[in-house]
Amino acid sequence: MQRLVSLFAEVLMVNAAELNEESSPATVREWDSVAAMALVAAIEETFDVQLSTREIMTMRSIGLAYRVLVSKGVVI
């Protein structure tokens, strides 16, 4: 989980300490629609996966993103 939180922090350009499983576009000001696109690209490039549109739309918080990646067999 910590590796995913760091990745989100890096892309959103916020301090990792401000983020947790519950972090979402509703709680993080920097997580706007442009950042959402950058997050998808960063996740795919970092973990070498391809996300389906359904999976992308499911990732509405860091915890949900974590679950999607785990379900795809990604070791985080």
Place this chain on the structure above:
Amino acid sequence: MRSDDSVAARRLAKSEWRAHLTGRSKADLRIGIAATFTAEPMVPYAGHALVQHGYSPDILLAPYNQLLNVCGDHQVVFGNELDVIVLLWRIEEMLPSGLEHASGSNFATAASSAEPELDIFVAALSALRKRFSGSIIVSLPPVPRIPGFDPLGVNGAAGSLFHKMISLAFSERVRGIEGVALLDLDAVERQCGTQAAWDARVWYLYRQPQSEAAMALLGNQLARLICAQRRPAAKVVILDCDNTLWGGVVGEDGLDGIAIGQDFPGAAFRDLQLFLASLRNRGILLALASKNNEEDVRRVFDLHDGMILKWNDFTSHRICWRPKAETIPEIADELNLGLSSFVFIDDNPSEIESVRALLPEVNCVLLPEEPAHILDAVRHLWLFDQIQVTNEDSRRAQMMTEAQQRKVAAEAMTPQEFLKSLNLSVEVFPARTEHLGRITQLINKTNQFNLTTARRTLDEVRQLSQQGLHRVFGASVHDRFGDYGLTGVAIVAEGDSVWELDTFLLSCRVLGKGVEQAVLAALARGAQASGVERLRGFYRPTAKNQVAALFYESAGFRRVGDEAWESLAVDAATVPPHIDLVAGPQPS
């Protein structure tokens, strides 16, 4: 590049761009992008490439599909003044009514039905050009992705032919607007591979019609165009011989043992020579620096029929056993050019290392060991990019050879005898439209004999020449060895009793021959003919223009301020005796 490598390169570019944003220094390049689609993912790539080339860019994106509004008033859209405006469009959004017809097989009808929409866009673009003095970059559209057909289907050609007709019609219209550069989105997609350039997921989710890989290429390409618009191309390429101009080592393998010609590996070296020949045609000089016996190298040039380049295509030769870090500066002195305008190409890593270490200004290119990759290694370099090729550029190589002949003549005589023997003639004339490109080029690249170093864009120069408050003059110089072309610029602010020399510069090619006095005299005569009695000049010191510091003083001007000098026109109207002043500026 393997795909793992390019993913790693993309991650690195984005992370370095974020680091730049965090520790942001003051922006020196403000870029506004408007697109008919979601273009945000390209920003980190463009930004990163510009940072690597020494800029500190600030990149703003207009809201989706605001191109016409940006053309109407970019400040309202971006809330800021800009140096560069970038307009990216696709046929799908910009020309929807033409597209409706395009899925049928009659692409020509479709293209003509798109023309009214195209005309509206071009009119807006031309209004922007009149209003905005910075750089404008506009895209050529990618091939449209139309739900109605399959690009590889039996009628697939209709869509791509429609796209070609639109691209042609648009580029022809844009060519009528001066100073608009084209960014070819279709070329970007082709370079990426049309399948790899498309990611249907992000299209449906975000209206982003290009994959991350294509966005990376697009960002790089934009940065490349912006750099090409703002910096001069390299002026000289210095080449090694063995395993660079040909395969093998002539001193060991002999004339018949080296590889150069139609067959591989010779063909790879031949292609490099063809590439170099194209540079030379564009006015970039070639020179040789090789550790060899000159006789061996001469024999290759004289006798080997596989060679494309001839000995005389090289303006300067250093075939000897001394270090290249020693011979390259000699070539620079000989050609009177700064080391930063030099590119050094060699296959030997240790030669490259030592030149890099000792002459850090020289741009060093290490050729790949694999001959098949040589051409691509040099062809994709940004160093030779040049957006406007003027007549002067393409004649430069020839003019440099003439300059060498002048040097030989100089060695045999006293300076006065030499000047007299040149039969110099100087013509000063009011600039016409066709001169403005070259004049702008001189205004922006002349550092040494440039009294005020006032830089201007083509648009600003054009405005000055049209508004009636200024006069823009060009000066061309000719001597018995040949024509130096348009090498001097003066911009005069006209007053009732005084002409102020807002800009006064000469290319260093004609310095030291009294040409500057002749041009000044021509201006003084022009002022007199207009009933103006005084000239006022300015010297604004920079790090590079000390050569001009004493100019006004030596011409008899009186200092009237920190940077200002004055003289009666009548006192400044004397032309040096060895120069023939062909025609002075006429009163308008």
